[in-house]
Amino acid sequence: MTCCGLNDALQSKWVADITEMMAEGPLVIMRLDKIRKAIIASPETLLWFSKNRMELEMLQLEFFNRKSQCDIEKRLIEILTEVEQRMLSEGSGFLHDLYDLYARIIK
Numbered sequence: 001m002t003c004c005g006l007n008d009a010l011q012s013k014w015v016a017d018i019t020e021m022m023a024e025g026p027l028v029i030m031r032l033d034k035i036r037k038a039i040i041a042s043p044e045t046l047l048w049f050s051k052n053r054m055e056l057e058m059l060q061l062e063f064f065n066r067k068s069q070c071d072i073e074k075r076l077i078e079i080l081t082e083v084e085q086r087m088l089s090e091g092s093g094f095l096h097d098l099y100d101l102y103a104r105i106i107k
Contacts, residue, residue, distance in 0.1 A: 076102075077098060080098040080101050080105075083101060083105070087101075
């Protein structure tokens with residue numbers, strides 16, 4: 001603030017205003033006249049938008065969660081396939097499938 005040429009009194013006012021706005025949190029947006037009028041004029045629209053946005057956010061989180069699960073499963077299969085190939089090349093015992101191999105390794 002000093003670099004901008006603000007004097008001590010003005011700096012103190014800015015710090016007080018910013019601190020107050022931070023304490024208000026999301027309600028600080030109500031200070032903006034056009035937004036406040038839009039919220040008051042059509043609360044149903046804002047509620048509808050808010051609901052849809054929240055659902056989109058939840059779907060996005062679910063998508064990323066499932067995608068990571070698919071990546072984990074893909075890597076699991078890669079590892080089991082490598083182990084299976086090595087076992088077969090070294091003449092190890094008979095395997096029914098990858099899940100059988102997984103059970104043998106984990107237990």
